Amino acid sequence: MTADSINDIQHLKAIGRICAETLRKMQGYVRAGMRTRELDGIGRAFLETEGARSAPQAMYKFPGATCISVSPVIAHGIPNDHVLREGELIHIDVSAELNGYYADTGASMIVSKSERNLERLLDATKAALTKALRAAKAGSPLNGISRTVQNEARKRGYNVIYDLTGHGIGRKLHEDPREILNYYDPKDRRILNEGLVLAIEPFLTTGVGRVVEERDGWSLRTTDNAIAAQFEHTVIVTKNEPIILTL
Numbered sequence: 001m002t003a004d005s006i007n008d009i010q011h012l013k014a015i016g017r018i019c020a021e022t023l024r025k026m027q028g029y030v031r032a033g034m035r036t037r038e039l040d041g042i043g044r045a046f047l048e049t050e051g052a053r054s055a056p057q058a059m060y061k062f063p064g065a066t067c068i069s070v071s072p073v074i075a076h077g078i079p080n081d082h083v084l085r086e087g088e089l090i091h092i093d094v095s096a097e098l099n100g101y102y103a104d105t106g107a108s109m110i111v112s113k114s115e116r117n118l119e120r121l122l123d124a125t126k127a128a129l130t131k132a133l134r135a136a137k138a139g140s141p142l143n144g145i146s147r148t149v150q151n152e153a154r155k156r157g158y159n160v161i162y163d164l165t166g167h168g169i170g171r172k173l174h175e176d177p178r179e180i181l182n183y184y185d186p187k188d189r190r191i192l193n194e195g196l197v198l199a200i201e202p203f204l205t206t207g208v209g210r211v212v213e214e215r216d217g218w219s220l221r222t223t224d225n226a227i228a229a230q231f232e233h234t235v236i237v238t239k240n241e242p243i244i245l246t247l
Helices: 006-029 036-049 055-060 116-135 143-155
Strands: 067-070 073-075 089-098 101-110 166-168 175-180 197-200 203-205 211-213 220-222 228-230 233-236
Touching (some): 006 101, 006 233, 036 067, 055 089, 073 203, 073 228, 101 116, 116 143, 116 197, 116 203, 116 228, 116 233, 175 197
Antiparallel strands (some): 067 073, 067 089, 089 101, 101 228, 166 175, 203 228
């Protein structure tokens, strides 16, 4: 959607704050020995307290309120009875709706322990998101975001995941532009307009950058079982720095 009124911006900020706070709360509870279903319950309860609805449940009948993926699963992981172990890399994705407006955010983290090789991947993915946000300016090509993510990944010695993309958001969880690639496509000639609402989400990996759907029909795992990381913000495009709704 294009946010073209103060009312739009206020509602987007409200749901963006809720998603961001839900993610932070869930991250604060992550520990070895807990089940991902328990962690999802914490997110669900906070969303309900704020009067918001889980977007994946509302739109797609997803089995959880949030997506919790344990590496090598990188996206759409179903909260279940998996017991988190020290040193595991997990990814929490929170998207929700309030008063007809949607926001989406996500982050990867290490369970209860510091692992240098994982920390390097997390730092690189965060840097890719930070730089991609700077490229999101009205009048600029959308594929400038894509080029930025891929360049940062290569500079840090990683690959992007080619099968996973960012997307437009606002009145629905997924809307135009349907795909914000994490790699540069010179054929993509779309231009960012002022007020455009985007979910920008770089995915970086040590592997070949492809995913396959698991038997559960939701979880997306790297084809080579390589580790991967994701960070995501929902933003409103302006002529200058974007308005980050999920900061």
